[in-house]
Amino acid sequence: MPPLPEESLPPDDDLAAQAAETIARGSQSFATAARLFDPVTREGALLLYAWCRHCDDVVDDQHLGFNRDVAGPGTPEERIAALERLTRRAFAGEALEDPNFRALQRVARRHGLPLSLALAHLDGFRMDVEGRRYRTIEDTLDYCHHVAGVVGTMMSMVMGAREAATLQRAADLGLAFQLTNIARDIVPDALAGRLYLPADWLAEVGLDPEGVALPENRGKVAVLAARLVALAEPYYASARIGIDALPRRSAWAVATAHGVYRAIGTEVVRRGPRAWDTRVSTSRAEKLSQVLRGAAVAARRRGDDAPRPSGLWCHDQPR
Template sequence: MSVFTPLSLPLDPAARADLAAMAEDAIARGSKSFAAAAKLFDPETRRSAMMLYAWCRHCDDAIDGQVLGFARRPDLEASRPDERMAKLESETLAALAGRPTSDPCFKAIGDVAARHRLPPELLVQHLAGYRMDVEGRRYETIADTLDYCYHVAGVVGVMMSMVMGVREEATLDRASDLGIAFQLTNIARDIVEDARAGRIYLPEEWLAEADLRPGDVVDPRQRPVVALLANRLVDLAEPYYASAFHGLKDLPPRSAWAVATAHGVYREIGLQVKALGASAWDQRVSTGRRQKLRHVTLGAARAAMSRRAKPQPRSAALWTRPRLGDA
């Protein structure tokens, strides 16, 4: 896939409003955690954030043959994953070039890319994360897992920061860190479910150290050991969450509030996984409405605190995103 400058133009206000409403409805049904935090953005940022997220959600669903991450899509499952991947790539490039596409989410991402000058390379990087799933990439080391986390989530944090009007490299690094933390949390929460689908994101070196084979992850008798590996992922996410906190001060106030709220909601999911131990996969771990509302309040305090906190350099030990244009 080549990298080029978007040729599409922003949509007119009425068309954009229609697409944003479609995106918001999909996100409200498919990702309650993100939907709760997104309500805190100013209206314009919220529209673009929803439209960006709708494209990401569509790509994820297309590869998994699902609707909003849950219900099965027999029409999609009838085609090969590599065919669906190729279609995502071609339709995304068409949207960036202002050409017709088959789904409104592509028109939405074309608008977001044009409106906020998103480098197309970032969209290409995100699609590369889905290709890792399609091609059954193996993750031998934790660096391999973190590379995957960047492509499926860290790069989304970078694009979201640009939607919020922030383009400084140091702040984009913090945004990438938050996306990576989110994905490490997701992997910990979904270890068993993903393994049943044939996807193991735990590094093979960790499995070997725990004397586990990939197939053991779904074995109920191995849950105590799997829980220890999940704890390790949750612990690994902590310095990335800490780094992301120090990027909040560089965001506009309402955006900082929204991001700080999402920071708290997702981090709590990881802490719940750790607290539940071997029973963490008896049902899907999530945060309820009351907990989300609590994080809205805590998010306001966290965003305000970030503006008064002593600046901390980003740890050199953290996995660092590739710079645009790097091979």
């Protein structure tokens, strides 16, 4: 879908306002970074986030990441199918009532997002619905690509990126974010019946999948969480190089998000077995610190065009 001229897109202030409210309530970390974008990029990022958040909530029977009091209609498989139908209709330019899919339609038309990336994102939710288990870390990274790497790619396209190397580094940032999220949420995910740790890692520390959520296994879980955080580091490093290719304000926003999520991973490792007593998050002061650091990153263009390290996982490699 090629980008359309701005004058061909009628304004929809209600969509933008709803998307802003969604991100404010659904992700304070991303909301902090999004404020730093220029207005057009900010609106596109918010609209894309609103669709992603909606799909996640529909699949998990939640609202903004929290459990609903009343279960939604249909089975998870039926919900996925409905999301795919509406997504295809959005990209086909059909009239839609659901504001989340109108948001997707608008951002896709404005920034030329491909349908294939949106469908790949839905495939990640399908993995959750299927209750997929992950044998190796490469299997886990494939999941991370679908639920976060393709979102990083779409977000970078909203920022104007089109070079393949920049899009790949944006996907790397998505992978790093998701590895951090998995580390932070290992225990609550296990309690909800979801496990993203690879089976071979569990075997190495002598941990049974059914025992991941048990308090007596927190030490072993902490070892694996620290391993995930360490695995995320080269992807964060790759993404850092890609930041230099973005427009200045987008670079500032992405560098801020980069710093906020890395800080979450650092805190998970610091807490060790107590990392799941309360959910790890960054304070307001820490977010402000990362905003200032992000400004410095955006102002200091390194001009580093080093190739992506060959050892990093890539979604199109043989599995």
